[in-house]
Amino acid sequence: MTNFVNISASDVCSVERSFEILGGAWTFLVLREALLCNVVRFDDFQSNLGIARQSLRRVLDRLVRNGVMVQQPLQEGGSRKGYFLTDRGRDLLPSLVAAISWGQHWNDTDQYPEKILHKSCGGDLTGGIVCSECKEAIDPRQVTFESRIKRRSKGREKFAKSRYVELALLERQRPCSIAKTMATIGDPWSFLIIRECFYGVRRFDAFQKRLAIASNILATRLKRLVAAGVLELRAHPTQSGISEYRMTEKGLALYDLPLTIIAWGDKWLAGPEGPPLVLTHKQCGNEFRAILWCHECREEVAIDQIDYHVVPSS
Ligand SMILES: [Zn+2]
Numbered sequence: 001m002t003n004f005v006n007i008s009a010s011d012v013c014s015v016e017r018s019f020e021i022l023g024g025a026w027t028f029l030v031l032r033e034a035l036l037c038n039v040v041r042f043d044d045f046q047s048n049l050g051i052a053r054q055s056l057r058r059v060l061d062r063l064v065r066n067g068v069m070v071q072q073p074l075q076e077g078g079s080r081k082g083y084f085l086t087d088r089g090r091d092l093l094p095s096l097v098a099a100i101s102w103g104q105h106w107n108d109t110d111q112y113p114e115k116i117l118h119k120s121c122g123g124d125l126t127g128g129i130v131c132s133e134c135k136e137a138i139d140p141r142q143v144t145f146e147s148r149i150k151r152r153s154k155g156r157e158k159f160a161k162s163r164y165v166e167l168a169l170l171e172r173q174r175p176c177s178i179a180k181t182m183a184t185i186g187d188p189w190s191f192l193i194i195r196e197c198f199y200g201v202r203r204f205d206a207f208q209k210r211l212a213i214a215s216n217i218l219a220t221r222l223k224r225l226v227a228a229g230v231l232e233l234r235a236h237p238t239q240s241g242i243s244e245y246r247m248t249e250k251g252l253a254l255y256d257l258p259l260t261i262i263a264w265g266d267k268w269l270a271g272p273e274g275p276p277l278v279l280t281h282k283q284c285g286n287e288f289r290a291i292l293w294c295h296e297c298r299e300e301v302a303i304d305q306i307d308y309h310v311v312p313s314s
């Protein structure tokens with residue numbers, strides 16, 4: 001079922017609008033529980049994640065308010081309610097797969113392999129985010145973007161308040177590759193910094209200007225991204241005394257996550273004038289969106305075709 005909410009046409013980039021809804025590492029873990037583990041009860045979310053009740057309440061309320069989840073009776077005619085995903089919510093599967101894939105590939109996760117498989121063929125879906133047109137993996141250096149709608153800079157007080165959540169807290173109940181990804185870029189500011197990197201921004205003052213972010217917050221976030229090996233600080237090739245933040249291979253590999261969030265935002269949040277940003281895949285020459293694709297049976301994968309296992313460490 002789809003629960004329509006009244007979201008007015010927005011002229012900001014879909015990533016930003018989407019992240020106002022999804023923003024925060026806990027949100028992704030709540031979505032993991034709902035999408036991949038079929039959790040619907042407040043108490044189950046709480047005990048599976050070890051999250052403070054108040055924080056969980058805030059996340060679930062935000063998801064309901066934005067039509068990602070809907071509250072419904074757990075049993076027909078019953079009074080106790082659970083949290084169920086809407087179509088809009090289920091469509092976040094590619095973003096979760098992107099987060100799992102990156103978290104697994106770039107972190108030491110051997111002790112607790114998570115498997116995300118295509119039910120019909122058993123094919124591994126990590127690395128399954130591809131270009132909708134040529135079905136190839138997407139290298140950020142092979143993408144051009146064009147803004148069709150002028151971006152409006154608006155207040156980001158919500159972002160300024162959003163806290164960074166430590167990995168240890170996110171993994172309180174069990175290790176998880178989504179948690180690892182989100183501990184790296186799960187707070188909205190870090191995510192927006194990464195987005196700017198994909199737009200080619202490299203200098204401290206340019207980040208500051210484009211994001212209207214306080215310099216101390218920006219400095220802390222950049223430092224953390226460098227420590228995580230996502231960015232590196234390099235001297236400018238020709239201008240002496242100037243440093244630039246460049247993405248490492250590990251950072252470039254994050255691209256699937258913003259791409260899937262853009263695709264989601266374009267589908268569910270864009271107004272009648274269409275997506276604010278048009279992406280072109282240079283490799284195939286087409287405008288595209290990121291999709292979840294099974295390389296074994298060569299078809300797009302939907303949420304009801306997923307098998308998710310956590311193999312606990314012995
Ligand atoms: Zn393509």
Ligand SMILES: [Zn+2]
Nearest residue numbers: 118121294297
């Ligand atoms: Zn398959």
